[in-house]
Amino acid sequence: MADAATRWLWVRHAPVLGDRTVLYGQEDRDCDVGDAESLAALARVLPTAAVWVATPLKRTRRTLAAILAAHPDAPAAGAPLIES
Numbered sequence: 001m002a003d004a005a006t007r008w009l010w011v012r013h014a015p016v017l018g019d020r021t022v023l024y025g026q027e028d029r030d031c032d033v034g035d036a037e038s039l040a041a042l043a044r045v046l047p048t049a050a051v052w053v054a055t056p057l058k059r060t061r062r063t064l065a066a067i068l069a070a071h072p073d074a075p076a077a078g079a080p081l082i083e084s
Contacts, residue, residue: 009046013059014039014066031059033066043071053082 014031016024033039046067054060064081 007047009050011042011046011063011067013057013063016059026057028058031062033062036070039066040070043067046071048073051080051082053084055084 014033014035016029016031018029048071052064054064
């Protein structure tokens with residue numbers, strides 16, 4: 001059996017609303033997912049059969065939802081999700 005490789009693609013959350021000079025850490029701040037063109041471009045290059053990993057933070061969940069909504073081949077029931 002050949003060795004199987006895992007391919008990791010890291011996607012950071014959308015820009016956080018508010019002061020952009022601060023790191024928010026575990027603060028559950030909202031984000032701006034209004035750049036539909038950028039989200040669609042990102043969605044087109046991501047694999048269709050992926051396992052997604054996201055934290056419980058609002059900004060990571062909203063970013064994931066926006067990417068999946070813009071994904072041309074996103075599964076109707078949503079993608080597998082691992083909460084970290």
